[in-house]
Amino acid sequence: MKTALRDRIGKARVSTVPSVAARARMALLAYLDTTSGDAVADLADGTAATDIAEAALSxxxxxxxxxxxxxxxxxxxxxxxxxxxxxEAEARRLHAALAPLAGQSDGRAWHPKACPALDPETRMCRAYEARPMICRTYVSTDADACAQVAEGTAVTGPGTLGPYHTYLAALGLSRAALKGTRRVATYALSRLAAAAVSGDDIDTALNAARHKPGELDAELRRSKRDLGRMKT
Ligand code: SF4
Ligand code: SF4
Structure with missing residues (x-):
């Protein structure tokens, strides 16, 4: 079983810069070697991709x-x-953290486009331990630049750390390796959080937030473009 999966990962292709694809592939193969769990399930729900990025981040x-x-x-x-x-693993974790807060005032009481997981008074994440990799890796040296980005102005400064790009590449490789056998879905943070705080159960929330398959490819293209900018 693991031998066949190793072979599939070895042959899988993902559209990102070659060094990031190679890092993600090596990390996925190492994950297979060390996990005692259900490796196929971990690739399918993104547990493997998230664990790889968390290890890199720490x-x-x-x-x-x-x-x-x-x-x-x-x-x-x-x-x-x-x-x-x-x-999917991140979506389930975020839903579990937010479901008990259903009905409370949320981030949108502070700003109409704020994440529903945000506390509108303290402006702190109410699901901090369950926040997804995009939140864990987004940083900036200039809060004013972040304020401009929030209002739709493209400025340099804020961005995601390297492990986010590895995570996306690992997800893309997982999807390619499991093609035809298991779905590797991605989910929209704002839609999932909104469903959770409105009291939707997990299946309803996942259905509301599930991306079309092309969204991961689009995010990989954005990642590749951002990585290209970093090199220049
Ligand atoms: S889940 Fe992410 S975007 Fe939402 S409040 Fe927490 S850190 Fe902010
Ligand atoms: S500086 Fe930017 S990325 Fe950092 S916490 Fe503030 S808004 Fe978020």
Missing amino acids: GAPTPPGLACAQGCAFCCILSGADGGTMT
């Missing part, structure tokens, strides 16, 4: 000069109806 030094602080929440003002990409 081993990386904090970049110097970050402006990030408690209550600074311009990055929790989400664009469009999507708000960011999550795995």
Whole structure:
């Protein structure tokens, strides 16, 4: 079983920069070697991709000069109806954290586009331990730049750390490796959080927040473009 999966991962293709694809592939193969759980399920629900990124994040030094602080929440003002990409495992974790808060005032009482997981008074995440990788890796050296991004102005400064790009690549490889056998879905952060705080059960929330398959490809293209900018 693991041998066949190793072979599929080895042959899988993902559209990102080659070094990130290679890092994600090696990490997925190492995950297979060390996990005692159901590796196929872990690839399908994104547990493997998230664990890989979390390990990379915990081993990386904090970049110097970050402006990030408690209550600074311009990055929790989400664009469009999507708000960011999550795995199924992350979506389930976020739903479990937010479901007990259903009916309470949420971030949208502070800003109409804020994440429903945000506390509108303290501007702190009410699901901090369950926040997805996009939130864990988004940082900035300039909070004013984040405020501009929140209002739709494209400025340089804020962005995601390297482990987010590895996570996306690992998800893309997982999807390619499991093609025809298991679905590897992604979910919209803002739609999932809104469903959870309105009291929807997990299945209803997942159905409301599930991305079309092309959304992961689109996020990988954005990731590749951002990585290309970092090199210049
Ligand atoms: S990413 Fe920007 S808005 Fe978010 S905590 Fe850091 S400085 Fe503040
Ligand atoms: S989950 Fe938490 S950290 Fe992420 S956008 Fe929502 S409030 Fe902000």
